[in-house]
Amino acid sequence: MTAVAQRVPRTDRFGPRDLLAEAAAGIGARPGRLILTILGTVLGIASVVVTVGLAQTAAGQINKQFDAVAATQAVAKPATNRGFNGNERALAPLPWDAPDRAERLNGVDAAALVAEVDAGDREITAVPVHDPSAPRVTSPTLLATSAHALEALDGRVVQGRYFDEGHDTRGDRVVVLGVDAAQRLGVSRVDRQPSIFIGDRAYQVIGIVDGMVRRTDMRSAVVLPMGTARTDLGLASAQELHMHIAVAAGPVVASQLPTALNPNAPETVTVQAPASTSSVQQSVQADINTIFLALGAVALLIGGVGIANVTLLSVLERVGEIGLRRALGATRRQIAAQFMVESVVVGLLGGMVGAALGVAAVTIVSAVQSWTPILDLRMVGVAALAGGFIGLLAGLYPSLKAASIEPISALRGGV
Amino acid sequence: MTVLDLLGDAPTESPSEVPPVVELRGTARQFPGDPPVHALHPADLSVGAGEYLSVVGPSGSGKSTLLNLLGLLDRPSDGEYLLDGIPTAHASERERAALRAGHIGFVFQAFHLLPHRSVLENVLLATIYSGVPRAERRDRAVAALERVGLSHRLDFPPTVLSGGERQRTAVARAVVSQPRVLLADEPTGNLDSESSEAVLELFDELHAGGLTLLVITHEDDVSARAQRRVRIADGHLREIA
Incomplete structure (x- = not known):
């Protein structure tokens, strides 16, 4: 065989470059069919990427929801229904001693009633000027709370102090200003004992407060003690009971609070308390994972079968070409390698397109939901490679089939 | 440098030292069955x-069997076949593939050109299996196409060519790897008389340039152009004087 060896140097006889070039030409010959072929893989890989991406994003979202503030805040409101005239009305008001009743419950650290007060025609000003020609300015909101509102709402005192139960019980004419309201009314210091006017009555400003993540409107509000609001402004009922609860006490508080507030009719109280972290997270993830992963697996299977089918079809179609290549000196192995590479490249293409689509879908869903998209980029790379692996598996049988074709019979068929 | 210059080397050597390009020694092919079919009875041919040799015979006479044996596409069931002095009957598939790539050029009745590739790419296909150095492939393919008079068709797909042009492309593909022998199976079977004449003239030129040609045909005027004529009938090979 020395003569052959001299005439046919191994290096230039169907090297890797030739293999890739021939495979690429084979794939590129029918672009329309290529798209159909990779469709299954694209869908499969995309759904897997979307599954994992959305699960990760949702996990991140849930963690965010269950951060320190959210996990320790609960709110009770009167239940409402619609009357015959279509107006929404509360079934029963919250009792005035609701904070005391709530604080007796295990897991409730602090509780406070919050009510919006209708100031009527009264203007809220720092200086009472009666100037009929001056344009009316919008007054800050008027809120009333019970004594422990700062603890219940995670607020903090910037200056001075918050009112206490004494102020509340006596109906003292004191107010606390949110930081924004204080700035608007021109009150910067409380040690000079400034006053503001609600209508004609003067109220002493005893403190300026900030924080209160669950009721940010308090920052731009004038806050009265609940008793003062009832006496001076005729407040009829409180709208919300805010509570600071121990972490993970949410389910217990939610079940016990209605009875504590209204033993005769617990159904008239609705409670919003954080559910236990793990159960929500698990249920969300479990839903997403099982459904989408099952879909992804099915799509991948279909994609693999699709590639196998089309590659096999292409082998049968190109019997003449295979025979010709064998006649031109291709070995069985070279023929098998060519179809194998074609199948792997098709799978890889599908994997890459699918991974890209999956990333796009996760991003779009996150954007629509205002979530932060979280996606492990290594996973995306692995998903793209998985497409190639599927191509490899799918190409196995067609390649062997191609290699087993006898050139004699193939060449009689024609190309 | 043209293909023919390269092909011209062989005949200048002394014939006594050079083995025949094709040598059949009692080569036979029978297909198993009941009774077995003797497609080719033991034949000797050198x-x-x-x-420039032609093999004539009616259809069903064993022409295709002979071509498949000569082209290393099939193994003889008996006897030995020496290609360029190399015994092939019991060679491995890999060796036979290498011999096909380096020693034999095929021209088929049905052309067998890849429809999605240009004329030039079709000719290049032969070079990737026969081990023509990568740097030389394109130049050689262009030279081969120039030789068959198709240098103006390099980038055309074969589907738009006439039958004669397709067959000339196939001839260019067959000679681009500088084979020792050109095997043509009914090369004019799908062509009109004018195209046939052009292809046969091309064969004459290749022969004049020193190429060994073996044409299998059932047409007498095709076989008449060869130096030597062999008739095959019912599997028996017989030299015509």
Whole structure:
């Protein structure tokens, strides 16, 4: 065989470059069919990427929801229904001693009633000027709370102090200003004992407060003690009971609070308390994972079968070409390698397109939901490679089939 | 440098030292069955370098069997076949593939051109299996196409060519790897008389350039152009004087 060896140097006889070039030409010959072929893989890989991406994003979202503030805040409101005239009305008001009743419950650290007060025609000003020609300015909101509102709402005192139960019980004419309201009314210091006017009555400003993540409107509000609001402004009922609860006490508080507030009719109280972290997270993830992963697996299977089918079809179609290549000196192995590479490249293409689509879908869903998209980029790379692996598996049988074709019979068929 | 310059080397050597390009020694092929079919009875044939031989015979006479044996597409069930002095009957598939790539050029009745590739790419296909150095492939393919008069068709897909042009492309593909022997199976079977004449003239030129040609046909005027004529009938090979 020395003569052959001299005439046919191994290096230039169907090297890797030739293999890739021939495979690429084979794939590129029918672009329309290529798209159909990779469709299954694209869908499969995309759904897997979307599954994992959305699960990760949702996990991140849930963690965010269950951060320190959210996990320790609960709110009770009167239940409402619609009357015959279509107006929404509360079934029963919250009792005035609701904070005391709530604080007796295990897991409730602090509780406070919050009510919006209708100031009527009264203007809220720092200086009472009666100037009929001056344009009316919008007054800050008027809120009333019970004594422990700062603890219940995670607020903090910037200056001075918050009112206490004494102020509340006596109906003292004191107010606390949110930081924004204080700035608007021109009150910067409380040690000079400034006053503001609600209508004609003067109220002493005893403190300026900030924080209160669950009721940010308090920052731009004038806050009265609940008793003062009832006496001076005729407040009829409180709208919300805010509570600071121990972490993970949410389910217990939610079940016990209605009875504590209204033993005769617990159904008239609705409670919003954080559910236990793990159960929500698990249920969300479990839903997403099982459904989408099952879909992804099915799509991948279909994609693999699709590639196998089309590659096999292409082998049968190109019997003449295979025979010709064998006649031109291709070995069985070279023929098998060519179809194998074609199948792997098709799978890889599908994997890459699918991974890209999956990333796009996760991003779009996150954007629509205002979530932060979280996606492990290594996973995306692995998903793209998985497409190639599927191509490899799918190409196995067609390649062997191609290699087993006898050139004699193939060449009689024609190309 | 043209293909023919390269092909011209062989006949200049002394014939006594050079083995025949094609040598059949009692080669036979029978297909198993009940009774077995003797497609080719034991035959002896020797074709020297630079000879132009034609094999004529009616259809069903064993022409295709002979071609498949000569082209290393099939193994003889008996006897030995020496290609360029190399015994092939019991060679491995890999060796036979290498011999096909380096020693044999095929021209088929049905052309067998890849429809999605240009004329030039079709000719290049032969070079990737026969081990033509990468740097030379394109130049050689262009030279081969120039030789068959198709240099103006390099980038055309074969589907738009006439039958004669397709067959000339196939001839270019067959000679681009500088084979020792050109095997043509009914090369004019799908062509009109004018195109046939052009292809046969091309064969004459290749023969004049020193290429060994073996043409299998059932047409007498095709076989008449060869130096030597062999008739095959019912599997028996017989030299015509």
